[in-house]
Amino acid sequence: MKLAKNYAFLRRDLKQIESTLEDTIFTDQPVLHEASTQLLRAGGKRLRPIFVLLAAMFGNYNLSKIKKVASAVELIHMASLVHDDVIDDSDTRRGKPTVKSHWDNQIAMLTGDFIFAKALQQFTDIEYPRAHQILSKTMVELTIGEIEQIRDKFNYEQNFRSYLRRIRRKTALLISSSCQLGAVVAETSSETEKALYNYGYYMGMSYQIIDDILDFTATEKELGKPSGSDLLQGNITLPVLYAMENPQIKASIINLFANKEQMNQVELKRVVEAIAKSGAIEKARRVSNTYLKKAYHSLKKLPNNQSKSALENIANFIGNRKI
Amino acid sequence: MKLAKNYAFLRRDLKQIESTLEDTIFTDQPVLHEASTQLLRAGGKRLRPIFVLLAAMFGNYNLSKIKKVASAVELIHMASLVHDDVIDDSDTRRGKPTVKSHWDNQIAMLTGDFIFAKALQQFTDIEYPRAHQILSKTMVELTIGEIEQIRDKFNYEQNFRSYLRRIRRKTALLISSSCQLGAVVAETSSETEKALYNYGYYMGMSYQIIDDILDFTATEKELGKPSGSDLLQGNITLPVLYAMENPQIKASIINLFANKEQMNQVELKRVVEAIAKSGAIEKARRVSNTYLKKAYHSLKKLPNNQSKSALENIANFIGNRKI
Numbered sequence: 001m002k003l004a005k006n007y008a009f010l011r012r013d014l015k016q017i018e019s020t021l022e023d024t025i026f027t028d029q030p031v032l033h034e035a036s037t038q039l040l041r042a043g044g045k046r047l048r049p050i051f052v053l054l055a056a057m058f059g060n061y062n063l064s065k066i067k068k069v070a071s072a073v074e075l076i077h078m079a080s081l082v083h084d085d086v087i088d089d090s091d092t093r094r095g096k097p098t099v100k101s102h103w104d105n106q107i108a109m110l111t112g113d114f115i116f117a118k119a120l121q122q123f124t125d126i127e128y129p130r131a132h133q134i135l136s137k138t139m140v141e142l143t144i145g146e147i148e149q150i151r152d153k154f155n156y157e158q159n160f161r162s163y164l165r166r167i168r169r170k171t172a173l174l175i176s177s178s179c180q181l182g183a184v185v186a187e188t189s190s191e192t193e194k195a196l197y198n199y200g201y202y203m204g205m206s207y208q209i210i211d212d213i214l215d216f217t218a219t220e221k222e223l224g225k226p227s228g229s230d231l232l233q234g235n236i237t238l239p240v241l242y243a244m245e246n247p248q249i250k251a252s253i254i255n256l257f258a259n260k261e262q263m264n265q266v267e268l269k270r271v272v273e274a275i276a277k278s279g280a281i282e283k284a285r286r287v288s289n290t291y292l293k294k295a296y297h298s299l300k301k302l303p304n305n306q307s308k309s310a311l312e313n314i315a316n317f318i319g320n321r322k323i
Numbered sequence: 324m325k326l327a328k329n330y331a332f333l334r335r336d337l338k339q340i341e342s343t344l345e346d347t348i349f350t351d352q353p354v355l356h357e358a359s360t361q362l363l364r365a366g367g368k369r370l371r372p373i374f375v376l377l378a379a380m381f382g383n384y385n386l387s388k389i390k391k392v393a394s395a396v397e398l399i400h401m402a403s404l405v406h407d408d409v410i411d412d413s414d415t416r417r418g419k420p421t422v423k424s425h426w427d428n429q430i431a432m433l434t435g436d437f438i439f440a441k442a443l444q445q446f447t448d449i450e451y452p453r454a455h456q457i458l459s460k461t462m463v464e465l466t467i468g469e470i471e472q473i474r475d476k477f478n479y480e481q482n483f484r485s486y487l488r489r490i491r492r493k494t495a496l497l498i499s500s501s502c503q504l505g506a507v508v509a510e511t512s513s514e515t516e517k518a519l520y521n522y523g524y525y526m527g528m529s530y531q532i533i534d535d536i537l538d539f540t541a542t543e544k545e546l547g548k549p550s551g552s553d554l555l556q557g558n559i560t561l562p563v564l565y566a567m568e569n570p571q572i573k574a575s576i577i578n579l580f581a582n583k584e585q586m587n588q589v590e591l592k593r594v595v596e597a598i599a600k601s602g603a604i605e606k607a608r609r610v611s612n613t614y615l616k617k618a619y620h621s622l623k624k625l626p627n628n629q630s631k632s633a634l635e636n637i638a639n640f641i642g643n644r645k646i
Contacts, residue, residue, distance in 0.1 A: 027467065029467050029470055029471070031470055031474065032466075032467065032470055083432060083433070083436065086428075086429065086432060087429050087432075087433070105409075105428065106409065106410050106473060107470070107473070109406060109409060109410075109432050110406070110410070110466055110469050110470050110473070112436075113406065113435075113439075113462075113466045113469075114463065114466040114467070114470070116436075116439070116462075117459060117462035117463040117465075117466055118463055120443065120455075120459040120462065121456070121459035121460055121462075121463055123459075124452060124455040124456045124459050125452075127452055129447060129448075129450055132443075132447040132455070133444070133447045136440060136443040136444035136446075136447050137444055139436075139439075139440035139443065139444075140437065140440040140441055140444055142440075143355075143433055143436045143437040143440055144350065144352050144355065144437070146433050146436075147352055147354055147355055147430070147433050147437070148352070150429060150430070150433070151354065
């Protein structure tokens with residue numbers, strides 16, 4: 001089954017959001033135009049806009065307002081990816097060259113800045129001060145998450161809490177904010193808003209854990225980048241943390257990075273496979289499932305409708321996703 | 324005379340803005356905290372906050388609102404400087420090591436992102452939708468200006484219009500927006516707002532031209548960075564454009580950059596001196612003066628008060644500033 005089947009009824013609205021995204025990043029500055037449309041057209045699941053729409057369906061669903069929120073959160077996500085690729089020195093994303101590899105780090109930095117600014121400009125039409133507070137706070141946390149990721153690279157002694165705090169900031173908060181913002185502009189009750197926020201938060205945590213698992217279990221074709229890319233960057237994710245409970249694997253990881261300049265690709269592949277087979281994946285998947293159950297549970301109090309079913313199905317889908 | 328003499332009556336309010344700035348960028352993330360306070364404490368003229376305050380004095384001066392606007396524009400300015408130093412690979416600013424030289428480009432990129440986000444978070448308390456539109460539009464233009472600056476580097480065939488358009492985006496708009504935002508939150512008449520916007524715009528143009536002149540005429544001590552730094556980056560500023568009207572100087576500039584890797588420092592110094600003595604400085608100063616006169620003229624219709632005198636005096640000061 002495809003993810004999109006879960007929200008087929010949103011197809012027309014999502015199409016509008018797609019053209020809002022294109023319109024929003026329009027500029028006659030050629031480099032910025034090309035760089036920012038490149039990532040946009042590379043696709044992506046548009047998970048955050050989908051959450052905005054689905055959340056808004058619990059209140060007054062006004063597409064002309066909602067699409068601005070939905071495209072703003074997607075653009076902020078995109079901008080953070082562009083900067084992320086600079087940090088991680090990544091050459092491909094979604095199977096396409098990254099902005100930093102097609103141009104350079106400077107252009108990537110400015111393209112990110114530009115997309116951020118355009119997202120905000122789009123968002124100024126939203127006349128809910130609380131919506132602005134939610135979005136800007138999320139942006140602050142996102143940046144702190146990025147810095148924490150740099151700080152925690154190659155730190156083999158970090159604990160599970162550091163990891164969870166980091167993915168909360170890096171991923172979960174923007175997803176929970178997407179749900180919450182949908183609720184805010186649709187003027188739902190505060191209970192509904194809270195439930196949707198929680199759903200998004202737990203979904204986001206689960207989503208990132210699955211992402212971190214896929215770095216070890218998916219193929220290069222599925223990922224759109226080489227397997228083990230995160231590990232190669234020194235990102236100590238949940239599977240790595242679990243795998244390192246085995247002292248031999250821990251030693252081989254530390255050894256792998258002992259001389260980063262002369263990274264042995266064969267050795268990297270061996271370590272990736274060792275992690276994949278260590279039982280760490282299953283343990284990480286269990287943590288992800290715990291969050292998914294919580295996401296599910298958050299929806300309990302919400303009225304049964306098409307949107308609720310879609311949110312439930314997405315949770316199911318994400319838990320089993322292969323890409 | 325010192326610049327600060329022109330607005331001594333704002334001393335107490337500016338002190339409050341200084342502590343608002345410190346409070347706004349507070350974070351318990353150590354690297355972000357250190358990197359963002361470093362630039363803040365390196366000082367600066369706080370020109371943009373001063374313009375916000377002075378503009379607001381033409382309406383309902385409510386410091387608790389105004390200080391949020393004033394600190395937000397200063398932080399956006401600061402964030403753009405941090406990213407600017409990455410683009411220009413600058414090691415010193417205001418006589419202190421830049422974030423990118425003290426840490427690295429990645430930390431500088433994220434510090435800029437962080438300060439941007441914190442500025443926006445601060446600004447969400449301002450419940451004037453138009454203020455948000457003004458600020459986000461300015462941020463978009465600022466980024467486009469940065470990209471244009473990269474594009475136009477070492478482009479010896481660019482014309483005056485490219486230069487003016489670039490400094491409009493890079494500098495003038497944030498200054499005109501500072502004036503305008505002060506007027507918006509003080510709820511002045513739209514005529515007053517327009518006059519203040521124009522003042523800021525012309526001042527900003529003049530300010531940047533003087534900045535570009537000082538790159539050739541001020542000492543390293545005065546600038547807080549080596550003379551000729553902008554030229555070294557390949558930035559073709561107004562004095563360079565005028566100097567290149569002399570074919571010999573143009574040839575020597577092109578020759579200087581023919582082999583960037585083996586830049587001859589003696590030759591650079593010689594070219595800087597040739598530009599300084601070519602008459603280009605005087606021509607550039609004349610353009611700056613034209614803008615200053617327009618800035619002055621923009622204030623004509625405004626009522627006479629302490630703020631208007633200060634704005635006039637600042638225009639005088641900026642025109643003759645040595646640093």
